Amino acid sequence: MSDGPASVGALLRAAPPDRLPEVTAQHLRDRYPVARTEILLGDLAMTGLWPVLDPEGPAGGPLEQRCFGSQQPVVDGRPDGTARVLVPLTVWGDRLGVLRVETAQPAGPDLTAELSGLAGELAMALRTADRDTDRYHLVRRRQRLTMAAELQWDLLPGRSLSGERFRLAGGLEPAYAVYGDHYDWAVTGDRLTLTVLNGHGDGIEATLLTAVAVNAMRNARRSGAGIVEQAELASDAVWSRYGGNAHAATLLLEIDLTDGGVEAVDAGSPRAMIAHDGDIRPVTLEQQLPLGMFGDTRYETQKFQLQPGDRLLVASDGVHAAAPGGRVPYGQTALITALRRTRLQPPPEAVQTVIRGLRDYHDGLDADDDAVLVCLDWLRQPA
Template identity: 80%
Template sequence: MFDGPASVGSLLRAAPPDRLPEVTAEHLRARYAADRVEVLLADLSLNALVPVLDPEGPVGGPVEQRCFGSQLPINDPRPDGPARLLLPLTVWGDRLGVLSLETEQPATRELTADLAALAGELAMALRTADRDTDRYHKVRRRQRLTMAAELQWDLLPGRSLNGERFRLAGALEPAYAVYGDHYDWSITGDRLTITVLNGHGDGIEASLLTTVAVNAMRNARRSGAGIVEQGELASDAVYSRHGGNAYVATLLLEVGLTDGAVEAVDAGSPKAMVAHDGDIRPITLDQQLPLGMFGDNRYETQKFQLEPGDRLLVASDGVHAAAPGGRPAYGTSSLLTALRRTRLQPPSEAVGTVIRSLREYHDGLDAEDDAVIVCLDWLR
């Protein structure tokens, strides 16, 4: 018999990528006398937790949502039945879903810790398996994606990322029909690179435009280039394809995680602001030309400083410039109101709060643009 989370890791590595939930459930039944095991994955809009083992079963309720939001194990006691435990499925801060099970064993601290470690092994395996099976992709989508959205979701790095000195999250809206807005990030050593993009136009052409820009910047970054060279290579790539008829408004940031120093290349419409103890101030940067507008775009960095406890927020123009029905732009005051409501929330929850507030601001009207918001807490 296999015992403990380490053995589960071995079992999962040996399992076919589309059978990870079943292998986990079998281990839980054999090792922990578990029953009613279910793996629930968050849908693309993070509005529902969808069952994998029983696709016809109910979506996650308030307790499952509380586990997903708090990222803490929950013991949901039953007065006339076995204990029900819920464990978050998370990889480096990226929230995938919730593992739910019932067991006759007492829900001790040791048992909960073992099951939380097991859930971590399953989360890592699920994230890796996405490259080789469509099963989990199918579960996470509640409706069919547009082709543009399919391209964008495959291009994203993830939805959250945590490290020793930072917490980071991004949100993309509308989840099932996004066009040219996008975000990207990467951490190497004590440097965190964040990019927010707004591709010109709409539909699949905007998505293809953003795809070219993102991959050009990744190519430069992975060759050791800084954000200036990343922006210039992407600009050249976009111009060579579109001749200045299409472009990508972009904000590139490189954050020093040891000292909070930020270098920025502002090449378009995404806006940055910093929140600290309830005070929110815009980051004023000299705007340079969007990527691909001209054939010889060259860029310079600007600098600003984060202080311990600062929250850095970046919003695309689909957020700050949204003006549904001729109303004042969302960024005029409503965005600041929404941001203040997020003060006690982690970034992974804060971006969702802003997106929900933006939806409410539209008051039933269709959005004219897609939207991105990225939130970084620098902890030092």
């Protein structure tokens, strides 16, 4: 059998979904002078990296966090000639965690490159295996989810996504008790569709409402419909189910990745902002009716333009309207301050910075609403 990432990919495809870590560790022992292997996964709230092979072992430390944040390998050479190599576990820009390998010899560029390739195969396998085993879910959860949060996390597309011309990330707060807020995205060819949704109400009823709206929009999108038809089908579905007693405030965006043109349907409270070189300005759109408020609602698109290097941020009202203890809403000043701190951070880090700022703004008070934030960097026009 051949060596390298191709062979480990074949091994992982043949392995049971819950045994991927052990298969990887055995492959590394057979191929390299490896003393120890560990796979660390990020938790739902992105507060740490947690071990899979030895669940009682320590969480990832500063070096693991540096590897995860930078998305670059980290090599920790030691005086005795051994080394610790850390490589990110990432698939299509979705950051899963870190692979840590302790070797009995110095780690050169060739070994680091081979481990990076292997980590890519493992990340793809882990993401696929999530549908058939609970093992990795158990590692990522540091506390029990509410039923509403369970449904929401299964409905999400992922936490980040990247391509040649964009970087994208989303976050939910509180991670273990979110209910009505949601984001969705899909990239097909030169078109990126992005939606941010704030379902009416709270608890599991808000989540069920969101599930109806999101799946209706997906159904339309996957039939080739544009965002107007997506909004109208979702509105009709919500109205049919709830008769106007519940609705879903939603912002639908379709971004042309070739020229940065954006078509939008603003059907409610999520707000968009554009940041560029430290300057942050709101995207002004004419607000239309939330999905499902009335029967046979019709929608129109509006347009705005992204420039190369622009950062587009979309926040639900749980972010921009948060006013814990009667304070000034977070969106008036504190959100802009938090966004300015993210200028040099990639979208996944930027999202977490703003969410941490939102937690700090509540200063121990329970949030009145859940929150979602999505961050998109449009990198450049095609050559």
